[in-house]
Amino acid sequence: MKTKYSGFALPLCFLLLLAVLTVAFFALPKKSYAENEKRILSDPPAFSWQSLLDGTLTEQAQTYIADHFPLREAFVGLHAYWEQLMLQNGDSGVYRGKDGYLFATQPKLDLDKLEKNISAIHAFADRSGLKTTWMIVPCAGYMLEDEMPPVHASYHDGDVIERAKTLCAKDTFIDARSALTNDSDAQLYYRTDHHLTSAGAKALYDAYCIEKKLSGHKFMLTTENNGFYGTAYSKSGLWLTKPDTLEIYAEPDGDYTVTITEGTNETNYGSLYFPSHLIEKDQYPVFLDGNHALVRIQNNRCQNGKKLLILKDSFAHCFATFLAAEYETIYMVDLRYHRSPVEEILQKEGIREMLVLYGAENLANSTDIAWLSLL
Amino acid sequence: MVFSSLPFLFFFFPATLICYYAVPNKAKNAVLLLFSLLFYGYGEPVYILLMVGSILLNYTAGRLLGAFDESEKKRKAVLVLCVIANLLLLGFFKYASLFVSTVKLLPVFSFLPDPQIALPIGISFYTFQSMSYVIDTYRRNCAPQKNLITFGTYVALFPQLIAGPIVRYVDVETQLQHRTHSLVLFTNGVRLFLFGLCKKVLLANALGSIWDQCKAEAGVNPTLTAWVGILAFTFQIFFDFSGYSDMAVGLGKMFGFEFVRNFNYPYTADSITDFWRRWHISLGTWFREYVYIPLGGNRRGKARQCLNIFIVWGLTGIWHGASWNFLLWGLYFGVLLTIEKFGLLQRLQKAPRVLAHLYTLFFVVLGWVLFDFTHLRDMGAYFANLFTPQNGLLTSDGLALLISHLPLFVCAVVFSAPTARKAFERWKSHRVYRVLEPVLGVAALVLCIASLVSSTYNPFLYFRF
Numbered sequence: 001m002k003t004k005y006s007g008f009a010l011p012l013c014f015l016l017l018l019a020v021l022t023v024a025f026f027a028l029p030k031k032s033y034a035e036n037e038k039r040i041l042s043d044p045p046a047f048s049w050q051s052l053l054d055g056t057l058t059e060q061a062q063t064y065i066a067d068h069f070p071l072r073e074a075f076v077g078l079h080a081y082w083e084q085l086m087l088q089n090g091d092s093g094v095y096r097g098k099d100g101y102l103f104a105t106q107p108k109l110d111l112d113k114l115e116k117n118i119s120a121i122h123a124f125a126d127r128s129g130l131k132t133t134w135m136i137v138p139c140a141g142y143m144l145e146d147e148m149p150p151v152h153a154s155y156h157d158g159d160v161i162e163r164a165k166t167l168c169a170k171d172t173f174i175d176a177r178s179a180l181t182n183d184s185d186a187q188l189y190y191r192t193d194h195h196l197t198s199a200g201a202k203a204l205y206d207a208y209c210i211e212k213k214l215s216g217h218k219f220m221l222t223t224e225n226n227g228f229y230g231t232a233y234s235k236s237g238l239w240l241t242k243p244d245t246l247e248i249y250a251e252p253d254g255d256y257t258v259t260i261t262e263g264t265n266e267t268n269y270g271s272l273y274f275p276s277h278l279i280e281k282d283q284y285p286v287f288l289d290g291n292h293a294l295v296r297i298q299n300n301r302c303q304n305g306k307k308l309l310i311l312k313d314s315f316a317h318c319f320a321t322f323l324a325a326e327y328e329t330i331y332m333v334d335l336r337y338h339r340s341p342v343e344e345i346l347q348k349e350g351i352r353e354m355l356v357l358y359g360a361e362n363l364a365n366s367t368d369i370a371w372l373s374l375l
Numbered sequence: 376m377v378f379s380s381l382p383f384l385f386f387f388f389p390a391t392l393i394c395y396y397a398v399p400n401k402a403k404n405a406v407l408l409l410f411s412l413l414f415y416g417y418g419e420p421v422y423i424l425l426m427v428g429s430i431l432l433n434y435t436a437g438r439l440l441g442a443f444d445e446s447e448k449k450r451k452a453v454l455v456l457c458v459i460a461n462l463l464l465l466g467f468f469k470y471a472s473l474f475v476s477t478v479k480l481l482p483v484f485s486f487l488p489d490p491q492i493a494l495p496i497g498i499s500f501y502t503f504q505s506m507s508y509v510i511d512t513y514r515r516n517c518a519p520q521k522n523l524i525t526f527g528t529y530v531a532l533f534p535q536l537i538a539g540p541i542v543r544y545v546d547v548e549t550q551l552q553h554r555t556h557s558l559v560l561f562t563n564g565v566r567l568f569l570f571g572l573c574k575k576v577l578l579a580n581a582l583g584s585i586w587d588q589c590k591a592e593a594g595v596n597p598t599l600t601a602w603v604g605i606l607a608f609t610f611q612i613f614f615d616f617s618g619y620s621d622m623a624v625g626l627g628k629m630f631g632f633e634f635v636r637n638f639n640y641p642y643t644a645d646s647i648t649d650f651w652r653r654w655h656i657s658l659g660t661w662f663r664e665y666v667y668i669p670l671g672g673n674r675r676g677k678a679r680q681c682l683n684i685f686i687v688w689g690l691t692g693i694w695h696g697a698s699w700n701f702l703l704w705g706l707y708f709g710v711l712l713t714i715e716k717f718g719l720l721q722r723l724q725k726a727p728r729v730l731a732h733l734y735t736l737f738f739v740v741l742g743w744v745l746f747d748f749t750h751l752r753d754m755g756a757y758f759a760n761l762f763t764p765q766n767g768l769l770t771s772d773g774l775a776l777l778i779s780h781l782p783l784f785v786c787a788v789v790f791s792a793p794t795a796r797k798a799f800e801r802w803k804s805h806r807v808y809r810v811l812e813p814v815l816g817v818a819a820l821v822l823c824i825a826s827l828v829s830s831t832y833n834p835f836l837y838f839r840f
Binding site for chain 1: 380381382384385386388389392417418419420421558559561562564565566569581584771772775776778779780781782783809812813816817820821822824825826828829831832833
């Protein structure tokens with residue numbers, strides 16, 4: 001039988017929920033690393049009078065609570081699906097498209113900065129006597145209109161590529177848009193990640209070979225790995241999205257030495273592929289171990305004397321595993337991390353050729369390319 | 376600390392509640408005072424001293440007013456000194472930077488350094504509360520408070536400390552000393568708190584992200600986008616502020632206080648005069664009681680009334696923030712209210728209701744442009760976006776922005792009107808509602824927590840190891 005006090009169920013439930021989560025916060029073991037966010041979670045704040053007085057103690061406590069909140073990722077997911085329910089697709093920085101596609105939304109592209117970046121690269125190329133080839137990769141949202149949700153903001157990769165094409169009339173310019181215009185059923189972009197799939201990178205490689213009149217090498221599918229959850233997935237909070245399959249195409253008899261330089265540390269590896277990343281959520285670093293300041297790829301079976309510098313962001317990683325077959329030596333420089341002169345290497349190795357390979361958004365908005373004029 | 380944050384909901388609030396109800400009635404104010412000071416010190420520990428100083432100043436003034444009961448002259452002197460001291464505190468901590476940066480525009484003073492004072496949170500609110508106490512004690516509307524802890528509790532009380540409502544001492548005098556706690560009051564408090572939390576977290580924050588986009592693009596927004604943006608801000612500021620007030624009033628109830636209502640569906644107003652009776656009511660009341668009426672209000676002729684209106688609205692404007700655009704915003708309403716006082720209001724009352732509402736909303740919405748742009752150049756650029764098609768009337772991006780937030784806007788409209796409240800009043804004793812309420816309440820709280828947690832979720836995607 002109902003009593004007249006049934007209205008008090010509300011405060012009871014309210015207090016109970018707060019209490020349960022508070023207790024859980026203290027009781028549950030704490031993780032030190034968040035794989036989806038790719039960051040180390042904060043440590044409990046250490047008390048000092050100084051930090052108490054200047055307010056950093058409470059700031060740290062706040063971060064600590066947020067980082068280790070019980071069911072943290074479940075709450076993030078709930079919020080993401082709530083936004084979907086409210087039709088606020090894209091508010092979290094990711095559009096949920098058709099067929100399991102997730103598309104990162106596009107920040108404002110800065111065409112003035114694009115011009116500055118391109119002229120910085122031109123100045124560098126002139127200074128070093130490099131012959132330059134450009135390849136600017138449009139994002140998935142721009143290329144896959146059919147997979148986009150019906151309501152979305154427009155993507156402006158086309159403007160970036162057109163502008164760059166005009167500015168680089170004296171260089172070789174490979175329009176990645178036509179290379180990535182799909183006439184087969186191949187999936188050229190990952191569904192849960194912003195990168196090109198191996199098929200997409202291969203399409204770019206083919207276009208590069210045609211432009212450079214290279215015969216091209218044969219590659220074979222060697223690995224097919226499920227369970228790849230990319231950056232768009234991590235950002236979206238849409239945890240029920242199906243993972244991608246990552247494929248590796250390799251030369252049957254490839255023999256490479258990969259030298260990765262971080263600061264003053266040089267490490268040699270015997271392969272273009274780093275399979276240890278295949279057990280992680282984000283598997284893309286399987287190609288050349290992900291982001292590094294300087295990577296040297298030595299093709300041990302090739303003595304054609306051809307050497308190449310690639311100025312790049314991560315779109316180049318998968319692509320380079322194909323292109324490596326064509327050159328004796330490739331240097332890849334990532335200006336987001338590389339902060340020492342490149343010209344020394346160019347002179348020592350006698351490199352005369354450069355490929356600039358960037359995602360359109362990065363090339364337009366990068367603040368790191370300006371470093372070229374200082375290096 | 377703000378109410379819509381994880382540390383408040385899961386640490387501060389439960390700890391306060393447990394301590395508060397664990398101690399006997401006599402000690403409850405002391406517990407509230409202690410926790411309020413902690414609450415205040417959470418963000419800026421040093422400013423606890425300022426708060427304590429302000430409490431001591433006004434407490435002493437109250438005691439002196441009581442001690443000089445026989446001498447009107449001395450009482451007046453105490454009042455004047457205390458009010459000046461309060462205004463100096465507020466002036467120094469809130470307006471010094473504005474003053475210096477404005478004076479620096481004159482070449483003679485360009486050497487002046489910027490004072491770089493961080494605004495103490497809530498100083499505008501607690502200074503006004505303290506002043507209401509001193510003025511009302513002087514007017515003998517209330518007796519001087521002899522108990523320092525009780526007085527301290529009034530000034531520092533954390534529910535209304537940082538964003539109002541501005542509670543007048545006379546309104547809570549008895550509650551400070553004898554208040555009854557009941558489950559019914561507590562339940563109402565939880566209900567109101569949850570409602571306020573949803574307004575802030577689920578509506579205001581989401582609407583805010585639309586406005587942030589449009590505000591950043593001031594000058595290049597197409598017309599439709601500009602209107603979507605300013606409407607988003609219109610709703611954002613209402614749900615933000617009234618949500619915070621609801622949470623404050625709700626928390627007050629949980630601790631046995633009944634505060635005045637601060638918002639009464641302002642966007643349903645049918646004139647600007649009406650709007651200001653519904654928006655931030657406690658501030659309007661304060662200015663009426665302690666500025667407008669003492670200046671003579673409408674009793675000294677039309678010219679004087681006009682002047683009084685402009686003084687009050689100039690002050691109301693600049694009270695909102697140390698920036699000249701707030702003064703502009705206040706005076707804008709001064710002009711509108713004067714026009715209404717001298718004839719428009721009567722015509723509005725005869726006009727069709729729809730017209731009266733549209734007129735009111737139109738000017739209120741435009742007012743928010745003045746309110747939220749600190750720089751005149753951006754403000755002008757945004758007005759140009761609203762009223763000229765210089766960047767096109769309608770773009771696909773603008774349309775996408777509108778469509779993808781349509782459900783949010785519909786919710787915003789519904790909860791700006793008394794519809795939800797009426798439905799609640801009608802159904803609250805119904806059996807189905809009684810079963811449903813705790814379920815809805817928990818669901819709402821879970822969604823709010825999800826949103827708060829999600830806002831701290833920062834994928835660091837390009838990080839390198």
